[in-house]
Amino acid sequence: MHMDSKDKRIEKNKTLHASFYHAFQGFVTVFKEERNMKVHVLAGVCAVIAGLLFKLTASEWLWIALAIFVVIIIEVINTSLENMVDLATGCTYHPLGKKVKDMAATAVLISAVFALVVGGIIFLPKVMHLWK
Ligand SMILES: Nc1ncnc2c1ncn2[C@@H]1O[C@H](COP(=O)(O)OP(=O)(O)OP(=O)(O)O)[C@@H](O)[C@H]1O
Numbered sequence: 001m002h003m004d005s006k007d008k009r010i011e012k013n014k015t016l017h018a019s020f021y022h023a024f025q026g027f028v029t030v031f032k033e034e035r036n037m038k039v040h041v042l043a044g045v046c047a048v049i050a051g052l053l054f055k056l057t058a059s060e061w062l063w064i065a066l067a068i069f070v071v072i073i074i075e076v077i078n079t080s081l082e083n084m085v086d087l088a089t090g091c092t093y094h095p096l097g098k099k100v101k102d103m104a105a106t107a108v109l110i111s112a113v114f115a116l117v118v119g120g121i122i123f124l125p126k127v128m129h130l131w132k
Pocket residue numbers: 034036078082085086089091092093094095097098099101102104105108
């Protein structure tokens with residue numbers, strides 16, 4: 001959970017470039033530190049490849065894109081909350097820390113189920129059709 005950044009400044013971003021740079025750094029940190037994020041990104045890449053192979057319609061692509069982005073956004077928020085809990089508790093046990101982390105994990109789980117449902121509705125009939 002420890003992040004050793006060379007960038008120690010704490011003032012507000014002064015340029016759009018700096019805002020984008022720090023937002024990108026946030027994504028890189030979640031990707032490096034959270035195994036689940038790697039799984040989500042891999043699943044998203046697989047869905048995009050499958051979408052290209054099955055030549056999805058525009059509305060099907062919109063649902064797939066929504067599912068991919070929702071899961072990734074919730075995972076970023078989950079990781080952010082986990083870090084906040086560790087910061088607030090000093091990585092010691094606290095019942096409220098447990099509540100926050102468990103609820104954030106629930107949000108990730110619900111978003112992943114949503115993505116599975118969307119993927120199932122779009123891809124399952126196409127896969128069944130291939131087998132016929
Ligand atoms: N400071 C704490 N106080 C109380 N319980 C905690 C605390 N830190 C972690 N836990 C418990 O351990 C679980 C796992 O916490 P951890 O920080 O390892 O999350 P994680 O394994 O990275 O979760 P996820 O798989 O959602 O990314 C939490 O859901 C919570 O139940």
